[in-house]
Amino acid sequence: MGSNVSRARHAQSLEESRLDFSFxxxxxxxxxxxxxxxxxxxxAGWGGDYNGPEDAIECAEFRKAWERKLHAAGYxxxxxxxxxxxxxxxxxxxxxxxEELGRVVAPEPFNIIGMETAGPMxxxxxxxxxxxxxxxxxxxxxxxxCQGFTEPDAGSDLGALTTAxxxxxxxxxxxxxxxxxxxxxxxxxxxxxxxxxxxxSTYKGITVFxxxxxxxxxxxxxxxxxxxxxxxxEILFENVRIPLDSHIGPVNEGWxxxxxxxxxxxxxxxxxxxxxxxxEFEHMVRVAIAKPQGRPLAQDSHFKQSIAxxxxxxxxxxxxxxxxxxxxxxxxxxxxxxxxxxxxxSEMRQRIGHLGLDVLGGDVMLDDAETVGATRFQDVYLMSxxxxxxxxxxxxxxxxxAERVLGLPR
Amino acid sequence: xxxQYGWSEEQLLIADSAGKLFADVFSSAALRVFMRDQVWPEQxxxxxxxxxxxxxxxxxxxxxxxxxxxxALAILIAAGRRAAPWPIAESIAAAMVLSRSHPHIAxxxxxxxxxxxxxxxxxxxxxxxxxxxxSGNLDAVPWANLARWLLLEVTAEGxxxxxxxxxxxxxxxxxxxxxxxxxxxMARVILNNxxxxxxxxxxxxxxxxxxxxxxxxxxxxxxxxxxxNLAVDYMKVxxxxxxxxxxxxxxxxxxxxxxLYIESMRLAIEYAAWAHDANADDAEMALHVxxxxxxxxxxxxxxxxxxxxxxIGFTWDxxxxxxxxxxxxxxxxxxTAVEHREAIATALIEQFSRVAR
Numbered sequence: 068m069g070s071n072v073s074r075a076r077h078a079q080s081l082e083e084s085r086l087d088f089s090f091x092x093x094x095x096x097x098x099x100x101x102x103x104x105x106x107x108x109x110x111a112g113w114g115g116d117y118n119g120p121e122d123a124i125e126c127a128e129f130r131k132a133w134e135r136k137l138h139a140a141g142y143x144x145x146x147x148x149x150x151x152x153x154x155x156x157x158x159x160x161x162x163x164x165x166e167e168l169g170r171v172v173a174p175e176p177f178n179i180i181g182m183e184t185a186g187p188m189x190x191x192x193x194x195x196x197x198x199x200x201x202x203x204x205x206x207x208x209x210x211x212x213c214q215g216f217t218e219p220d221a222g223s224d225l226g227a228l229t230t231a232x233x234x235x236x237x238x239x240x241x242x243x244x245x246x247x248x249x250x251x252x253x254x255x256x257x258x259x260x261x262x263x264x265x266x267x268s269t270y271k272g273i274t275v276f277x278x279x280x281x282x283x284x285x286x287x288x289x290x291x292x293x294x295x296x297x298x299x300x301e302i303l304f305e306n307v308r309i310p311l312d313s314h315i316g317p318v319n320e321g322w323x324x325x326x327x328x329x330x331x332x333x334x335x336x337x338x339x340x341x342x343x344x345x346x347e348f349e350h351m352v353r354v355a356i357a358k359p360q361g362r363p364l365a366q367d368s369h370f371k372q373s374i375a376x377x378x379x380x381x382x383x384x385x386x387x388x389x390x391x392x393x394x395x396x397x398x399x400x401x402x403x404x405x406x407x408x409x410x411x412x413s414e415m416r417q418r419i420g421h422l423g424l425d426v427l428g429g430d431v432m433l434d435d436a437e438t439v440g441a442t443r444f445q446d447v448y449l450m451s452x453x454x455x456x457x458x459x460x461x462x463x464x465x466x467x468x469a470e471r472v473l474g475l476p477r
Numbered sequence: 478x479x480x481q482y483g484w485s486e487e488q489l490l491i492a493d494s495a496g497k498l499f500a501d502v503f504s505s506a507a508l509r510v511f512m513r514d515q516v517w518p519e520q521x522x523x524x525x526x527x528x529x530x531x532x533x534x535x536x537x538x539x540x541x542x543x544x545x546x547x548x549a550l551a552i553l554i555a556a557g558r559r560a561a562p563w564p565i566a567e568s569i570a571a572a573m574v575l576s577r578s579h580p581h582i583a584x585x586x587x588x589x590x591x592x593x594x595x596x597x598x599x600x601x602x603x604x605x606x607x608x609x610x611x612s613g614n615l616d617a618v619p620w621a622n623l624a625r626w627l628l629l630e631v632t633a634e635g636x637x638x639x640x641x642x643x644x645x646x647x648x649x650x651x652x653x654x655x656x657x658x659x660x661x662x663m664a665r666v667i668l669n670n671x672x673x674x675x676x677x678x679x680x681x682x683x684x685x686x687x688x689x690x691x692x693x694x695x696x697x698x699x700x701x702x703x704x705x706n707l708a709v710d711y712m713k714v715x716x717x718x719x720x721x722x723x724x725x726x727x728x729x730x731x732x733x734x735x736x737l738y739i740e741s742m743r744l745a746i747e748y749a750a751w752a753h754d755a756n757a758d759d760a761e762m763a764l765h766v767x768x769x770x771x772x773x774x775x776x777x778x779x780x781x782x783x784x785x786x787x788x789i790g791f792t793w794d795x796x797x798x799x800x801x802x803x804x805x806x807x808x809x810x811x812x813t814a815v816e817h818r819e820a821i822a823t824a825l826i827e828q829f830s831r832v833a834r
């Protein structure tokens with residue numbers, strides 16, 4: 068938390084350490100090239116009210132096609148080593164790509180779990196065979212991954228998971244149920260957490276597995292999200308047999324090892340969101356200014372105070388991101404303070420959601436393209452309710468900050 | 478240049494010495510004595526003067542360190558951490574702005590031999606030959622009754638300038654007012670047709686205003702940091718219902734919010750300081766962002782800290798209210814949160830109206 072001691076550590080890790088929020092000319096040129104490429108290559112009709120196909124499977128294919136196009140142009144797996152299908156560039160380049168994709172609200176990546184969870188985990192602790200087998204296919208979107216963590220009785224209390232993997236001869240046999248699994252309907256691999264030692268409590272005795280989604284015994288039930296789209300799922304594992312070498316990292320130590328391996332990525336997760344949120348906010352402000360009917364919001368002092376506050380939060384969110392990238396570039400690891408950034412943006416997004424409702428005004432009653440928000444503001448608001456829930460609720464983040472950053476007793 | 482988040486050896490040294498010096502001279506006991514007597518001990522002048530900290534932004538010609546806003550931040554944060562009863566920000570700013578026109582005063586300010594107060598209002602100066610005249614009431618001037626000099630923003634023939642006035646002039650009266658911040662005395666300064674020469678009319682209004690606004694934000698961060706530290710320490714030892722109260726989630730979540738505010742305030746200030754020093758395009762907006770965010774959230778941290786303490790936090794004898802009061806004063810100085818947000822909104826609406834047209 069910026070104490071003198073941690074500052075002293077920063078200082079030692081760099082030859083001439085200082086505060087600098089700027090980019091090198093090479094990085095700026097990279098950004099300019101990408102910006103030009105995006106101007107010419109976004110999907111046809113993109114940028115207006117078109118958000119891709121309505122149907123979940125068609126939409127998944129649409130998003131994958133976009134990501135493959137990005138890959139072909141050299142804009143995926145930016146900081147992964149070249150030998151594993153990456154671009155071999157810096158983490159700062161990853162930030163730049165994320166910012167530029169977010170700025171034009173490019174289609175949301177589909178292979179988020181592959182890129183941000185499974186890939187980094189394999190890079191850090193996968194066997195050479197696993198690296199060779201999986202990484203290039205993730206980078207090129209030939210494989211898409213989903214994440215089998217949450218269960219009906221293991222949400223915030225993930226250590227209570229009961230999905231079991233039992234060793235039988237030369238296979239693991241998996242039985243259990245996973246829930247709220249995004250992307251499962253169009254993924255071909257699952258990064259699964261399963262209990263391998265039934266006697267061990269909570270996080271001990273858990274192992275990470277790579278499970279092919281076409282294995283016998285896996286069945287899928289789509290679940291409609293609060294916004295109506297069937298984009299998450301329930302996965303049932305019934306006597307699913309996978310080869311013995313399917314675990315990522317050591318057996319029974321998987322949770323700890325995997326967590327350490329992805330610590331860096333966790334801090335970087337969804338960097339593109341800052342620029343995306345900025346775009347949502349600017350769209351709302353533009354509409355508020357141009358809104359023809361009613362008292363112009365732009366002259367309303369409450370509205371002005373509100374947009375100034377949200378704008379400030381958006382800027383500060385970016386500063387947080389720049390600091391994280393700078394620290395990672397200096398070889399530091401990001402610890403529990405990652406929860407601060409996560410909490411910061413999730414609650415900020417909900418304020419953007421509320422701003423959208425304010426701008427919609429009476430149009431909140433409707434959810435179609437004829438409203439001033441053209442369904443986008445409605446969707447931002449509804450989706451923002453998930454931001455303080457998924458991957459650790461706001462309350463869990465607060466516990467982590469209080470206990471691990473401030474050192475309050477458990 | 479590439480992204481970097483770090484500090485030079487020299488910056489760390491400054492932070493360290495400022496922290497140690499202020500913790501030493503502005504101890505709780507010393508603050509209480511100052512609150513009672515409203516006089517500065519000679520020892521403070523010596524220690525502050527010898528530290529060299531007040532010359533951090535002043536040019537080398539007057540013996541300053543010629544550093545930027547980024548380098549000064551740690552000093553202001555340290556001052557806020559002790560609710561410093563000395564105009565640290567004002568001295569750093571005055572030593573910088575007076576260095577060319579009044580180098581002897583700049584040196585005296587750096588050596589803590591003299592003190593310059595800054596007025597919060599502005600007046601119109603009327604020309605009379607090669608001299609200028611000023612009249613008016615300045616309702617709330619921090620440090621005025623302890624300071625020797627006053628820097629006041631004036632409009633002189635349509636231009637914004639700073640006027641340097643001698644508070645010992647016969648045409649100036651200081652009336653003590655009760656300050657919300659007992660570690661910062663406040664006065665009404667009455668200017669009764671005071672005359673001053675053109676050589677006391679200085680440029681650099683914008684730069685000084687920018688720096689002082691940033692410094693106020695940094696000082697608020699320091700005061701908020703002390704408030705949170707006191708609350709966290711207290712929650713680790715205070716027991717109720719048979720356990721440390723820090724184990725209760727209701728209190729943990731308050732402290733977690735405050736840790737988020739502190740880290741975010743720090744970044745808002747550091748970015749604004751960097752933008753100022755690097756002359757970045759968004760320096761002005763970054764300053765509004767920092768000041769409004771800190772004014773609002775430093776106050777929240779101080780309030781939360783009082784809440785986490787329970788009854789003891791509501792006493793005069795416990796120091797918490799000194800930090801809250803310091804934050805209230807600085808939050809209302811150099812543009813309130815509402816005013817900085819108004820400036821941000823106006824700029825945004827102007828920007829997006831232009832795009833629409």
